[in-house]
């Protein structure tokens with residue numbers, strides 16, 4: 001059990017989620033401090049995406065308590081919306097909008113005045129080399145362009161907690177570098193939980209890491225230096241099978 005601590009940004013207390021008979025998340029406890037970046041790793045099917053979706057309020061937990069800044073997050077309340085920005089592995093874009101329209105729509109959705117969002121959006125569009133395609137329909141975007149627009153749509157919000165599911169997939173090397181730079185910029189990105197199988201990239205942006213397996217935290221690394229080696233040791237210790245990690 002995680003005791004309520006006013007210093008924590010997020011507290012997960014015995015969070016449990018099953019799909020039918022399958023237990024995807026099992027009595028999971030953890031806490032995130034403001035400004036902390038956490039790498040979430042583990043084999044396919046470990047429950048990483050499910051956990052992010054529960055925190056973002058996309059799916060409901062079966063039991064347990066989720067607290068943001070000490071306040072319990074109840075079903076359909078606006079607390080998660082105001083504190084958490086979530087990007088799933090496939091960004092939820094609208095094919096018949098262009099990037100400018102989509103970002104304006106996103107700002108309206110999160111009740112952020114477009115005038116205050118605009119400077120950040122402009123900077124992000126430029127840094128991700130998306131300015132030239134800003135008026136092109138999203139349906140004509142490549143996978144990497146879709147991913148970049150998804151990242152821009154969460155980064156401009158400056159939320160206290162950013163949840164990223166496989167943010168590096170489909171990005172070219174310039175876009176990977178740009179993403180790393182933003183994730184390292186504490187004036188831009190505050191606390192974050194980042195799911196990735198690319199441990200080299202995760203090592204560059206996460207302060208610590210949590211290893212999930214079968215819906216439970218099986219190991220926690222207080223630092224991400226030599227993350228691959230730490231993970232290999234944990235795999236041996238817990239007899240994990242994970243062929244997904246990129247070498």
Ligand SMILES: Nc1ncnc2c1ncn2[C@@H]1O[C@H](COP(=O)(O)OP(=O)(O)OP(=O)(O)O)[C@@H](O)[C@H]1O
Pocket residue numbers: 019022024042043044045046047048049050051
């Ligand atoms: N909507 C759903 N209905 C049924 N089972 C689900 C659903 N969503 C997830 N699961 C199951 O829950 C388990 C955890 O899935 P999840 O997507 O969270 O894993 P993951 O750790 O993100 O895996 P990966 O590394 O492959 O992305 C898997 O066994 C998956 O099949």
